[in-house]
Amino acid sequence: MMTFRGRLQLVGAAMALASLLLPSSIALGADPVGSAPGAAPPPTSVVLQARSTGDGSWRLEAQVFDAAGEAVAGGQVQFVATVDFLGRREVPIGAAQTNVSGRAVLDFSPTAGGVQHLVARAAGDDGRIAEGSLELDVGEASTAVRPAAPALPIVGQWAAPVAVLVVVTVWAVLAIVLVAGVAGIWRGRPKERSSPLSQFGSPAVPGLVSGREQEG
Amino acid sequence: MQRNSVSEQAHVDGQAQEQAAAERRLSRRMLLGSAAAIAGSAAVAPLFAQLQQLAPRPAAAAMDIAATTTAQKRRWAMVIDLGRCDGCGKCTDACQATHYLEPDQTWIKVYPLRDASGNEFFMPRPCMQCDDPPCLRVCPVGATFKNADGVVLVDQEKCIGCRLCMSACPYEARYFNWIEPTNKPPLPTIPTPEFPSPQRRGTVGKCTFCVHDTQHGKVPACVEACAMEAIWIGDLDADVATNGSQTVRLSSFLRDNDAVRYKEELNTGPRVYYILGHAQDLDF
Amino acid sequence: MAVLGLARPAAPLSDIEAAAFRPMANPGRFFWPVATGLAVTVIAGIAAFAYQFAQGLGVAGYSDQAFYGMYEANLVAFIGVSYGGALVSAVLRLSGATWRAPITRIAEAMALVSLLVGASFAIVHLGRPDRVLLLLTSGRLESPIIWDFAAITTYLFATLVFVYLPLIPDLARVRDRLPDRALRRRIYALGAAGWAGTPDQRRRLERAVGIVAVLIIPLAVSVHSVLGWTFSMTTRPGWHSTIFGPYFVIGALYSGVALVILVTAGFRKAYRLGPFIEARHFVLLGRIMAALGLAYLYLTFAELLTGAYTHTKEEASVLAALLEGRFAPAFWACILGGLIVPIILVAMPGRRPVPRLVIAAGLAVAGMWLKRLLIVLPSATQPLIGDDWGPIRVTWVPALITLAATAAIPLGLMVLFRLVPLLAIDEVEQESGRVATEEAT
Numbered sequence: 003m004m005t006f007r008g009r010l011q012l013v014g015a016a017m018a019l020a021s022l023l024l025p026s027s028i029a030l031g032a033d034p035v036g037s038a039p040g041a042a043p044p045p046t047s048v049v050l051q052a053r054s055t056g057d058g059s060w061r062l063e064a065q066v067f068d069a070a071g072e073a074v075a076g077g078q079v080q081f082v083a084t085v086d087f088l089g090r091r092e093v094p095i096g097a098a099q100t101n102v103s104g105r106a107v108l109d110f111s112p113t114a115g116g117v118q119h120l121v122a123r124a125a126g127d128d129g130r131i132a133e134g135s136l137e138l139d140v141g142e143a144s145t146a147v148r149p150a151a152p153a154l155p156i157v158g159q160w161a162a163p164v165a166v167l168v169v170v171t172v173w174a175v176l177a178i179v180l181v182a183g184v185a186g187i188w189r190g191r192p193k194e195r196s197s198p199l200s201q202f203g204s205p206a207v208p209g210l211v212s213g214r215e216q217e218g
Numbered sequence: 219m220q221r222n223s224v225s226e227q228a229h230v231d232g233q234a235q236e237q238a239a240a241e242r243r244l245s246r247r248m249l250l251g252s253a254a255a256i257a258g259s260a261a262v263a264p265l266f267a268q269l270q271q272l273a274p275r276p277a278a279a280a281m282d283i284a285a286t287t288t289a290q291k292r293r294w295a296m297v298i299d300l301g302r303c304d305g306c307g308k309c310t311d312a313c314q315a316t317h318y319l320e321p322d323q324t325w326i327k328v329y330p331l332r333d334a335s336g337n338e339f340f341m342p343r344p345c346m347q348c349d350d351p352p353c354l355r356v357c358p359v360g361a362t363f364k365n366a367d368g369v370v371l372v373d374q375e376k377c378i379g380c381r382l383c384m385s386a387c388p389y390e391a392r393y394f395n396w397i398e399p400t401n402k403p404p405l406p407t408i409p410t411p412e413f414p415s416p417q418r419r420g421t422v423g424k425c426t427f428c429v430h431d432t433q434h435g436k437v438p439a440c441v442e443a444c445a446m447e448a449i450w451i452g453d454l455d456a457d458v459a460t461n462g463s464q465t466v467r468l469s470s471f472l473r474d475n476d477a478v479r480y481k482e483e484l485n486t487g488p489r490v491y492y493i494l495g496h497a498q499d500l501d502f
Numbered sequence: 503m504a505v506l507g508l509a510r511p512a513a514p515l516s517d518i519e520a521a522a523f524r525p526m527a528n529p530g531r532f533f534w535p536v537a538t539g540l541a542v543t544v545i546a547g548i549a550a551f552a553y554q555f556a557q558g559l560g561v562a563g564y565s566d567q568a569f570y571g572m573y574e575a576n577l578v579a580f581i582g583v584s585y586g587g588a589l590v591s592a593v594l595r596l597s598g599a600t601w602r603a604p605i606t607r608i609a610e611a612m613a614l615v616s617l618l619v620g621a622s623f624a625i626v627h628l629g630r631p632d633r634v635l636l637l638l639t640s641g642r643l644e645s646p647i648i649w650d651f652a653a654i655t656t657y658l659f660a661t662l663v664f665v666y667l668p669l670i671p672d673l674a675r676v677r678d679r680l681p682d683r684a685l686r687r688r689i690y691a692l693g694a695a696g697w698a699g700t701p702d703q704r705r706r707l708e709r710a711v712g713i714v715a716v717l718i719i720p721l722a723v724s725v726h727s728v729l730g731w732t733f734s735m736t737t738r739p740g741w742h743s744t745i746f747g748p749y750f751v752i753g754a755l756y757s758g759v760a761l762v763i764l765v766t767a768g769f770r771k772a773y774r775l776g777p778f779i780e781a782r783h784f785v786l787l788g789r790i791m792a793a794l795g796l797a798y799l800y801l802t803f804a805e806l807l808t809g810a811y812t813h814t815k816e817e818a819s820v821l822a823a824l825l826e827g828r829f830a831p832a833f834w835a836c837i838l839g840g841l842i843v844p845i846i847l848v849a850m851p852g853r854r855p856v857p858r859l860v861i862a863a864g865l866a867v868a869g870m871w872l873k874r875l876l877i878v879l880p881s882a883t884q885p886l887i888g889d890d891w892g893p894i895r896v897t898w899v900p901a902l903i904t905l906a907a908t909a910a911i912p913l914g915l916m917v918l919f920r921l922v923p924l925l926a927i928d929e930v931e932q933e934s935g936r937v938a939t940e941e942a943t
Contacts, residue, residue, distance in 0.1 A: 086290075087458045088437045088451065091465040113457040113469050162643040169652050173659065175717060180663045183710030184695045187670060190703040191696030322566060329888045343887060356735060358647035359636040378636055379559070379629015380647055384569045386736040390886045394569060394629065396560030419558045420629030484737055502815070502887065 043068035044126025045077055048134030052120070055109070058143055064098075064106045064122035064134060073104025077124050081108050084119045095120070115143040292367045293454035294427050294489060295468065297477060298342055301495030302448035305330060305340030312443030316428065318401045318415045323393040325425040326440050333498045341492070341500070342449065344440065345370060345391040345425035346480070349487025353383035353392065361421075363411070368489065369427050371411040377421035384422060388484050392424045427451070437462050454489070517777070518930050519675065522923035524773045526676075529920065532772070540913035547906020550899045551626055559629055562899045567892025570882040572900040573627035575874040578729050578750065579757065580620030580907055581654070582874070583867065584661075586758030587613020588722040589790070591664060592715040601786060603933035604778040607672075607926045608769055608915075609762045610665045615914035616761070617661055619907050621654050626903060646735045649728040657725045660718045667711045670697050672923040726750040733877070740820040740881035745805045752801055753870060756794035760844070760866035763787050765915065767860045769924065778930060781855050788859045791866065792848040799841050820880050828891070829880050832872055840869010 049065040062081060066074040077100045082092040098106040112118055120136045305328055313319070313326050326344040333339050351370050354362045361376035362383055384392045395417045402416040409415055413430035417423050428438035432451070436442075441449045441462055452459025452468040459468040471477075477491035480500050492500060515523065525533075554561055564571060590609035594602040602609075625631045641648045673690050674697035680687035697703060730746030743749075763784060770779045809817030810825070824833050847862035883892035 085456060085458050085465075086435075087453060087456060087460060087465070088432060088435050089460075091458070091460055093458050093465050093467050095467070113467065114455060165643060165652075169656060172656055172717065172721065176656075176660055176663055176714065179710050179713050179717075180667070183667060183706055184670075186706035186710075187703045188696045190698075190700055190706065192698050192700065331888065341887070352736065356645050356647070358642055358645035358651075359633075359640050360642050376633070376636060376640065377630065378633045380627070381569045381629070382645065382647055382732070382736075384566070385733070385738060385741070385882065388737050388886060390566075393566050394564070395558070396564055396566075396629075397558040418630075422629075 043070065043072065043074060044128050044130055045074045045124040045132040046130075048079070048122050048124050048132045050120060050122040050134035050136040052110070052136055052138050058111065058140070060110045060112070060138065060140070062095075062108045062110050062120065062122070062136075064100075064108075064124070066100050066104045066106065066124045066132065073100070073102075074124070075100055075102045075104055077104075077106070077126075079106035079108075080123045080125075081110070082121050082123065084121055092121070100124075112138075112140040112143045115140060290456070292432075292456065294347060294367055294369055294432070295452045295454050295459070296344060296347075296427070296490045297450040297452060297459055297468070297471065297493060298490065299446075299448040299450070299475075299493040299495075300339055300341060300498055301493060302446040303328070303340045303342060303444075304446055305338075306445060308443045308445055309342055309440035309449060312439040313425070314401075316431075316439040317413075317423075317426075318399070318403050318417075319393075319423075320395075320399060320401055323423065325391075325393060325423070327390075331502065333495075335497045337497070339495060339498050342440070343389060343391065343480075344490060345427070346389055346486065346488030346490045347427060348489065350485065352386040352388065352484075352486060356382040356386045358382065365412075365429070367429070369429050370424075371426055371429070372414065372422055372424060373411045374409060374414050374418040374421040374423065377418070379420040379422070381422065388481050388486065389488075392422050394422050395419050516931070518925060518927055518934070519923075521773065521775055521778060522672070522925035522927050522930075523676070523679075525769075525916075525919040525924055526921070529916075530772065533916065537913060537916055540909040540916070543909035544906045544913060547903045547909075550902040550906070554626075554899050554903075555631060559627075561897060563895035563897040565892060565895070567885065567890065568879070568883045568894060569892075570878050571894070572875065572896065572904060573623050574882075575871070575878045576904055576907060577620060577623040577627065578726075578754075578877075579871045579874045580616055580623060580911075581729065582620070582726060582750070582754035582870065583757045583761040583911075584613040584617040584620060585722055585726070585751075585754040586760070586762035587611075587661070588718055589755055589759055590762055590787075591668075592718045592722075595711075595715050596719075599786075600929075600933050601783065603929040604775070604925055605762065605766050605783055605787075606668070606929060607922075607924060608766050610661075610668070611915055611918050611922075612762060612765045612911070613758075614661050614665050615918065616911050617654075617658055619910045619914070621658065623907070624650065624654070646728060646732040650732055653721070653725040653728045657718070657721045660714060660721050664711070664714045664718055666693075667707060667714065668926055668929075669922055670694055670707060671699065671928045672926065674698070675927055676923065722754075723751050726754045733881070738881045738886075739809075739816045739884060740824075740877075742816075743805055745801060749798075749801045749805060752794060752798050753873070756791060756798050757867055757870035759787055759791040759794060760863040760870070761911075763791065763859055763863035764867060765912070767856065767863075768912065769915070769919070773919075773924060775924070778925065778934070784856050784859045788848040788855070788862065791863065792845045795841050795845045795866065799837070799845075802837070802841075820884050823884070823891070824876065824880050829876055833876055836869045836873045836876060839865050840873060841866075844869075 045066045046069045047067045049067075051063050051065075052060045053063070055061050064079045064081070066077050066079060068074050078097060079100060080097050081095040083095055084090060084092050095110060096108045098108045100106045106122070106124075110120075116139070118138045118140055120138055122134045122136075124132045126132070307328050309326050310324050310328060314321070314323065317325065319325065326342055329341045329343060331339055331341055347368060347370050349368070351362070351364065354364060354370060358380060359376050359378055361373045361378070362370060363373065364370050379394070381394060384394065396419075398419045399417045407413070407415055409417065410430075412426065412433070414423055414426075428436070428440075431438060437451055437460065438449075441451045441460075444461070447461045447463060450459045450461040450466075450471075454468065457468045459466050459471060472491055475493040477493050478500060479488045479491055481488070494500070562571070562573070587609045590602050591606050591613070595606075625634055628634065637648065637651050641651070670693070674694035677687055677690040677694050680690065727747035727750065730750035733741040734743050734746040736742060766779060766787075767784070770776060806821065806825070809821050823829050844862035844866045847858050847865075850858065852858055879894060883894060885891055
């Protein structure tokens with residue numbers, strides 16, 4: 003039933019080769035227009051990195067910078083995974099706030115395997131959004147919901163061959179009994195033609211047919 | 219052996235049917251995940267091109283898959299939020315319109331029920347696409363089968379109409395074509411298990427999780443039609459679910475909302491989860 | 503019109519032979535009207551099936567909330583009544599009950615004919631009977647319907663063998679009464695396989711029949727067990743029961759013996775077999791029937807007891823419908839009229855048991871047919887979600903087909919006994935110990 007798992011891994015492997023653990027950052031065009039004095043400068047770029055923390059978990063770190071290249075502290079960063087699931091969709095993974103050095107950290111336990119397309123998004127007060135993305139190959143992740151185990155595997159294995167064997171044997175026995183029985187009777191017949199009738203009294207007169215049995 | 223042998227079946231010819239059925243049986247394992255895409259791929263080519271940005275595709279020939287939008291295998295599941303469902307029945311209407319069903323064939327059926335407080339609530343019941351489907355187990359000719367994505371489908375070219383599957387399904391999710399269907403697609407279509415329209419008289423049909431749509435990146439008809447956005451379609455492997463507008467991580471969505479499955483004790487492994495509203499239970 | 507012209511015998515026919523050959527040579531003036539009436543009914547049933555094949559099962563009153571009905575009940579009932587043959591011919595033979603000698607041929611033939619008629623309902627109830635060969639080419643061993651198919655075909659083969667082998671000596675007798683060079687004689691000679699009654703041949707025949715008799719009993723048990731399991735391999739309340747295998751077998755035996763009584767009484771009357779089939783045969787059969795009826799009553803009680811006592815949600819709805827609700831009148835009519843009254847009728851003392859026993863047997867057969875409906879319909883129409891019970895619609899199509907099936911059994915027997923002797927002559931001879939000249943009747 004899982005015939006396409008191999009195919010899926012082919013795709014995952016191809017993608018993993020291209021982007022294995024390489025953080026990539028996208029710098030959106032920076033607008034040098036100054037913000038209101040005293041407010042936090044709007045984030046203009048986000049760098050997203052991931053570190054494995056062992057047994058399938060990862061620590062995502064989003065570093066948020068403003069136009070001047072300074073770290074943005076106290077900013078809200080949303081982490082999402084973009085998936086191709088009946089269209090391009092985003093699954094929220096979590097959110098974190100940047101610390102004084104502009105770093106927002108989120109612990110990420112992937113529940114799906116393969117390459118995850120992660121995006122960290124910081125929104126500024128002026129409504130502009132800065133994004134950093136990351137292709138993270140998490141390898142085989144245990145799926146959160148497991149399928150049920152098949153019932154009674156040993157019985158299931160043996161039931162069919164035994165049943166077929168029984169039915170075939172019964173048919174064979176019936177056929178052998180029929181054929182052997184009839185053949186035996188045929189072979190046991192007396193050799194002379196007329197003698198089979200001697201058991202029943204006089205033989206029927208050849209050619210003489212009466213249409214009806216006589217009722218006394 | 220390509221799936222386009224299905225097109226030969228359109229000619230109602232006993233010989234071709236038998237032979238095509240035999241051929242499909244042999245090649246089914248290889249083709250389930252991509253099968254009907256061949257028929258519809260031309261129509262969705264633009265969409266396909268759009269979504270191809272995601273991954274470099276290995277040579278299609280090596281994978282023996284035709285132009286599917288995603289080569290990824292899925293483990294389809296559905297979540298239905300009973301707290302949101304208002305019983306409008308638009309899911310049923312959309313399903314019947316999409317699949318050209320007879321009025322009695324409610325592949326997704328909305329049951330009006332009473333909760334513990336005596337208030338009315340509604341329960342939409344699609345096919346549960348069980349992991350261990352009783353309907354598949356009892357089918358004498360293998361007309362009911364499970365594709366690679368876990369969707370239970372019916373091959374109406376094979377079904378002999380014994381209705382044992384209908385008696386075995388604990389969810390009453392199967393519907394029979396007792397007469398020649400009156401509702402047929404306007405243009406001649408070749409029925410396939412993934413999209414059995416027009417249906418065959420004397421065979422059984424049921425909810426397919428709209429595989430003919432999901433194979434091409436569209437959400438099922440009921441998910442789309444639900445005005446309360448109460449029906450979610452998800453993938454247990456990719457751990458994602460969407461109701462058309464919102465998207466969630468499926469496992470945490472189920473956990474956070476205490477989702478349950480219907481008749482869990484029967485061990486069928488249903489793939490439809492229900493989020494219960496206040497005072498609601500599925501204890502019937 | 504002579505079906506079989508017998509040569510003027512140089513040796514007179516014994517009275518046993520005369521009786522056995524009577525349907526073949528002189529069936530009486532009622533034969534043709536009755537046979538024609540039955541044949542018309544059968545043909546009407548076939549026409550109804552053809553109509554259903556063209557229009558779909560909807561014309562038979564089915565719907566999604568009532569997906570099983572009369573055809574499925576008929577499948578069980580008509581195969582069930584065939585069990586009388588297995589009981590009389592096999593079980594009684596193995597237990598040495600030689601009194602069965604004059605009825606064994608009738609019982610075996612009835613088993614064969616009713617098995618064929620019953621098995622045909624397996625095809626009639628399908629939505630796509632034209633695809634029935636898929637059972638062979640792409641059958642799945644996991645499916646109870648494949649079990650049905652295997653069991654019924656194997657049992658049919660065994661029944662054919664079990665009818666044919668004891669027929670060989672009788673075919674030989676017919677052969678010997680036919681003139682040489684007649685085509686009919688050659689056909690009967692082929693069937694008789696050179697039988698001359700030599701000790702060696704008798705020995706071989708006895709052994710072969712003995713083996714098949716032993717084999718046919720577990721086969722018979724298997725057939726109705728898998729028919730019951732076709733229902734109980736689902737989780738439907740009322741069907742999901744552990745008792746269905748034995749339950750169906752006992753029910754089949756009960757209705758089978760009842761039909762043996764009916765058929766034997768009919769042919770005894772029609773062909774004046776009174777000297778050979780006596781009242782004591784009916785009394786003995788009646789006792790067997792009563793014992794099986796008591797067993798069936800017990801199993802019915804046992805089957806309902808657990809659900810009624812524990813009153814779980816799953817079982818409560820179906821039980822209530824059966825015992826107190828929409829099916830209650832039919833259920834209690836079955837229990838009373840189909841089981842209790844026949845048992846009482848058998849137990850009653852009286853000087854003329856045959857009419858009493860025939861009534862009892864008729865009630866038993868009818869009651870058991872209704873009981874099969876009551877096994878199928880409640881669980882099939884019960885709503886698994888919500889409260890809407892399915893509608894029970896009986897249209898003319900299943901009614902006519904059922905009537906045709908009922909007519910096909912006597913018709914098949916009447917035709918069969920025009921071709922083969924009605925009595926197992928050797929066995930009756932042995933039993934009665936006489937070979938005398940035919941008496942005037």
